[in-house]
Amino acid sequence: MKVLVPVKRVIDYNVKVRVKADGSGVDLANVKMSMNPFDEIAVEEAIRLKEKGVATEVVVVSIGVKQSQETLRTALAMGADRAILIEATDSVQTDIEPLAVAKLLAAVVKEEAPGLVLCGKQAIDNDMNATGQMLSALLGWSQATFASELVIDGDTAKVTREVDGGLQTISVKMPTIVTVDLRLNEPRYASLPNIMKAKAKPLAAKTPADYGVDVAPRLSVLKTVEPAGRKAGIKVGSVDELIAKLKDEAGVI
Amino acid sequence: MQFGLSDEQRMIIDTTRAFVEVELYPHELAVERSGHLPLDLIRDIQQKAIAAGLYAANMPAEVGGAGLDTLSWLLYERELGRANYALHWTCVARPSNILLAGTPEQRDRYLMPCIRGETWDCLAMTEPGAGSDLRGMKASARQDGGDWVLNGTKHFISHADLAGFTIAFMATGEEDTPRGPKKKITAFFVDKGTKGFTVRDGYRNVSHRGYTNAVLEFDDCRVPAANVLGEPHKGFEVANTWLGATRLQVAATCLGRADRALQLAISYAAERRQFGQSIGKFQGVSFKLADMAMELKAAELLTWEAAWKFDQGTVSEADMSMAKLKASEVLAMIADEAIQIHGGMGLMDELPLERIWRDARVERIWEGTSEIQRHIISRELLRAQGG
Ligand SMILES: Cc1cc2nc3c(=O)[nH]c(=O)nc-3n(C[C@H](O)[C@H](O)[C@H](O)COP(=O)(O)OP(=O)(O)OC[C@H]3O[C@@H](n4cnc5c(N)ncnc54)[C@H](O)[C@@H]3O)c2cc1C
Ligand SMILES: Cc1cc2nc3c(=O)[nH]c(=O)nc-3n(C[C@H](O)[C@H](O)[C@H](O)COP(=O)(O)OP(=O)(O)OC[C@H]3O[C@@H](n4cnc5c(N)ncnc54)[C@H](O)[C@@H]3O)c2cc1C
Numbered sequence: 001m002k003v004l005v006p007v008k009r010v011i012d013y014n015v016k017v018r019v020k021a022d023g024s025g026v027d028l029a030n031v032k033m034s035m036n037p038f039d040e041i042a043v044e045e046a047i048r049l050k051e052k053g054v055a056t057e058v059v060v061v062s063i064g065v066k067q068s069q070e071t072l073r074t075a076l077a078m079g080a081d082r083a084i085l086i087e088a089t090d091s092v093q094t095d096i097e098p099l100a101v102a103k104l105l106a107a108v109v110k111e112e113a114p115g116l117v118l119c120g121k122q123a124i125d126n127d128m129n130a131t132g133q134m135l136s137a138l139l140g141w142s143q144a145t146f147a148s149e150l151v152i153d154g155d156t157a158k159v160t161r162e163v164d165g166g167l168q169t170i171s172v173k174m175p176t177i178v179t180v181d182l183r184l185n186e187p188r189y190a191s192l193p194n195i196m197k198a199k200a201k202p203l204a205a206k207t208p209a210d211y212g213v214d215v216a217p218r219l220s221v222l223k224t225v226e227p228a229g230r231k232a233g234i235k236v237g238s239v240d241e242l243i244a245k246l247k248d249e250a251g252v253i
Numbered sequence: 254m255q256f257g258l259s260d261e262q263r264m265i266i267d268t269t270r271a272f273v274e275v276e277l278y279p280h281e282l283a284v285e286r287s288g289h290l291p292l293d294l295i296r297d298i299q300q301k302a303i304a305a306g307l308y309a310a311n312m313p314a315e316v317g318g319a320g321l322d323t324l325s326w327l328l329y330e331r332e333l334g335r336a337n338y339a340l341h342w343t344c345v346a347r348p349s350n351i352l353l354a355g356t357p358e359q360r361d362r363y364l365m366p367c368i369r370g371e372t373w374d375c376l377a378m379t380e381p382g383a384g385s386d387l388r389g390m391k392a393s394a395r396q397d398g399g400d401w402v403l404n405g406t407k408h409f410i411s412h413a414d415l416a417g418f419t420i421a422f423m424a425t426g427e428e429d430t431p432r433g434p435k436k437k438i439t440a441f442f443v444d445k446g447t448k449g450f451t452v453r454d455g456y457r458n459v460s461h462r463g464y465t466n467a468v469l470e471f472d473d474c475r476v477p478a479a480n481v482l483g484e485p486h487k488g489f490e491v492a493n494t495w496l497g498a499t500r501l502q503v504a505a506t507c508l509g510r511a512d513r514a515l516q517l518a519i520s521y522a523a524e525r526r527q528f529g530q531s532i533g534k535f536q537g538v539s540f541k542l543a544d545m546a547m548e549l550k551a552a553e554l555l556t557w558e559a560a561w562k563f564d565q566g567t568v569s570e571a572d573m574s575m576a577k578l579k580a581s582e583v584l585a586m587i588a589d590e591a592i593q594i595h596g597g598m599g600l601m602d603e604l605p606l607e608r609i610w611r612d613a614r615v616e617r618i619w620e621g622t623s624e625i626q627r628h629i630i631s632r633e634l635l636r637a638q639g640g
Contacts, residue, residue: 034267073260074267189272191306192319192329195264 001115001152003046003055005080006105007039007062009071010125023223026125028092035071038120040078042180044187045150046118047079054152055116057081061108063088063101069203076198077190083203084108088215095126100208100215102134107211109139114175116157121146121179132179142172145179262325269307269332276301277336277344284463285608290339298344299370309368311347316360317368323498324560327505334506335513338612339463343415347502349374351420351440351495354483363418363442372417377407377469378492385625387422388436388489392471394423399478401425401441403449403471409619413452413467418444421471422488438488442480449474460615462608498563500573503620504556504580507613508549511584514591514609515545521595538594545587552576552583571633578626581616588613 011017011026012034018027035043049055060075061084062068072083086104088096109117122129136143144159148167151158152174161168162181190198208215236242246253258266276298284290302308311326312318321329333341348367352374355364366372383390392405403423413419425439443450455466483491519542522533532538556576562568588610592599599606617623 070260070263074264077264189268189305189307190264191304192265192268192310192321193306193314195261195268195306196314196320198264199261 001055002057002059002112003049004105004109004112004114004117005039005042005046005058005060005075006101006117006119006131007043007060007068007071007075008036008120008123008125009033009062009064009068010036010123013037013124019224019226023225025093025221025224033067033070035074036120036123036125038122038124038180038182040120040187041182041184042118042120043075043078043080044185045180046116047188048185049116049152050079059084059112059114061086061105063096063104065089065092065094067092072203073198074190076201076203077195078188079194080201082201084206085203086206086208086211088208094217096215097217097219098128098130098134099218100213101131102138103213104208104211104215105131105135106138107213109135116152116175117141117177119177119179121181132177136177139177142174142176143179144170144172144176146181147178148181148183150178150180150184258328259325262328265321265325265329266332268305269329270335272302272305272307272345273332273336273341277340280340281337281605282602284337284339285602288457288462290343290463295344298340299346302345303370307345308370309346309348311350312368313353316353316364323501323563324557326498327501327556327560330502330505331509331512334509337463337608338461338506339465342464343373343412346370346373349376349420349496350498351376351482351492354491354495355442358479359442359482366417373412373415375410375413375416375419375467377410377413377419377421379409380406381408385622388438390422390424390436390438392421392423394425394439394441396425397475400475401439401478401481403441403443403474403476405471407469407471408455409466410455410469411466412464413469414454414465416445418442419450419469420482421469422492423471425486425488428486437486439485440482440488440491441476442482443471443474443476447474447476458615460612462611498560498573500577500620500626501556501560501563503616504552504559504576507580507584507616508553508556510609510612511549511552511580511587514584514587514606515542515549517604517606518542518545518587518591518594525596532594541590541594545590548583548586552580555579569633571630574621574626574629577620578623578630581613582623584609584616585613 010033011028012032015032020027043060046055046058050058058080059082060072060080062072063086066087069085072085076083117135119132132145133143144157144161146162147159148162149160155174157172157174157176159170159172159178161170236245280294299308306319310319310321310329314320333345348364352364352367367374378387380390380392392407394401394403403421407421421441421443422438423441424436426437427434428437449472451470453468453470455468458466522538522542523531525532559568559572559576562572592606592610595606598604
């Protein structure tokens with residue numbers, strides 16, 4: 001079975017995000033970029049499936065600027081076999097929207113015929129949480145979102161999902177789309193020997209036109225603002241005072 | 254000229270930095286406070302470093318190393334250099350390149366166990382009476398039958414307590430040269446436990462807590478001829494051939510530590526408020542940051558250029574001395590100023606700055622003092638003019 005893992009290049013989670021002065025978005029010029037952490041977990045899971053003999057090949061695909069190549073190389077260094085770069089924009093400020101990404105992925109799926117698509121549950125830049133679900137709809141495949149455990153048994157996948165207040169286990173028919181959550185695994189370091197070997201792994205360069213997909217934006221961003229700063233707290237003198245304030249002022253009890 | 258990093262170099266930095274932050278930083282304070290690195294901690298981190306291919310990454314691929322070019326290797330050293338020295342040196346060890354000079358038997362016996370993480374090497378050159386002037390060494394070896402018999406004392410020998418063996422440099426005679434008599438030096442493998450070889454605790458050191466140094470005593474210590482590394486009387490030639498880039502390694506680890514201190518200083522200056530504004534708004538603070546960043550960049554450029562030239566075969570002794578000298582002096586300046594920017598908090602060991610400041614001190618002394626580096630640089634300048 002082939003596993004397809006889409007990976008997105010996003011602002012590194014350690015970077016202090018700054019909103020551009022004109023409010024059009026987040027400033028991404030000269031900022032450290034990395035693989036979306038949820039996608040890293042998806043890559044790790046795919047590699048583990050291969051190590052267990054469940055998967056035979058791990059193909060990673062990235063859609064965005066040319067520099068997404070770096071993200072793909074990281075995935076190859078972790079252990080993916082092959083990469084596809086779909087260069088869909090030349091501006092680091094342009095985010096390709098989930099529907100366009102899902103359409104491109106659907107076209108890649110038709111070409112590659114994987115038995116499983118493992119996506120991150122969301123990208124940490126825009127937090128859309130939509131691509132996996134849209135891909136499922138476009139392909140007519142089953143979907144299992146927010147996976148914290150994945151067991152593949154023949155033509156079904158048993159997926160434990162993180163839902164509000166607990167875990168839910170579902171069984172889905174293969175081929176399927178699984179979007180992964182934080183606790184599925186801990187991604188490995190790309191080891192130095194594997195980093196050196198990654199250079200020799202194939203990376204195909206494509207464009208949206210190769211798949212006949214129009215990636216023009218459908219959404220327009222009206223305004224981007226920083227979250228309001230946290231207000232200073234107060235000190236209370238006693239438990240009684242705390243309870244009184246929670247009751248009367250905050251109205252939470 | 255090309256100043257960009259390759260994809261591989263970027264990934265080497267990412268992996269090494271992540272490893273240092275996740276696996277080494279959490280143990281720093283305990284090691285600093287106790288001056289001790291417990292063996293089970295060493296083993297634990299070592300296994301992870303081996304799995305990540307970081308262990309012995311300075312070695313060529315054919316013996317199980319990462320097979321890096323000099324610049325990539327130094328980028329890795331810079332990341333390791335951010336952390337406590339004892340932790341990265343011991344748990345993510347880089348066996349001395351001089352072990353590659355050994356015969357196939359010597360490689361099997363000494364190099365390979367170091368690469369597999371089973372033991373460590375140490376290099377013994379310095380003596381109480383011979384530091385910068387190593388040729389002035391008194392420790393000696395004489396031939397006796399097929400064996401060599403070693404006598405003398407070495408001191409300041411790093412991590413000799415952990416090492417399974419030492420490479421000891423010994424005087425083995427004198428030769429006449431146009432500039433007067435010159436001692437001939439031979440390098441020997443000496444196993445721990447060899448009769449007549451004792452390792453004693455060394456001194457307590459202001460820098461690099463947990464990274465010990467020892468005194469080595471040789472008292473009629475007998476080793477077979479097979480323990481000679483390289484050819485007899487060619488010990489310094491072997492060292493010069495295989496330890497060429499060690500100064501650059503020192504430079505790279507200094508750069509990592511300096512960058513860590515600088516980043517802390519920048520964040521603190523942006524956040525700390527006094528007199529109603531962030532202290533970074535005071536020129537007295539912000540101009541310090543500008544100078545620190547500029548000096549660090551200058552030191553980096555010297556180091557990366559020397560590394561690049563090293564692989565082109567065009568590097569000069571002065572190039573490497575400039576890199577080591579500049580990086581170690583810039584580290585000292587940045588560590589000092591980073592503490593200044595932190596005010597009293599900079600002196601407290603909850604932050605890594607006080608130890609970066611202490612650790613900086615040794616960098617201007619070992620691997621050639623700053624004066625010896627200036628001597629090397631100036632000699633190269635004057636020689637070109639016949640001076
Ligand atoms: C923590 C630590 C670990 C070490 N680890 C090792 C190790 O593992 N193996 C090993 O062999 N050695 C090791 N060393 C030794 C180190 O290499 C020496 O300390 C260094 O070479 C300087 O020698 P010295 O300390 O004897 O100083 P000296 O050579 O006595 O120098 C004293 C002063 O005189 C100056 N000076 C000397 N000659 C000249 C000159 N020609 N012109 C101008 N000024 C000069 C020096 O710059 C210095 O300021 C270690 C040292 C330390 C501190
Ligand atoms: C060992 C020790 C013992 C101490 N003992 C005592 C004690 O017994 N009692 C007591 O009350 N205090 C004590 N102190 C506190 C000491 O007086 C303060 O650390 C000192 O006044 C600096 O304040 P700070 O550490 O908060 O640094 P900050 O005031 O936060 O300064 C941080 C940096 O900003 C710079 N800066 C601040 N304002 C300006 C400006 N306007 N222009 C330019 N630069 C500026 C400073 O020079 C410094 O580089 C002690 C401190 C230490 C380290």
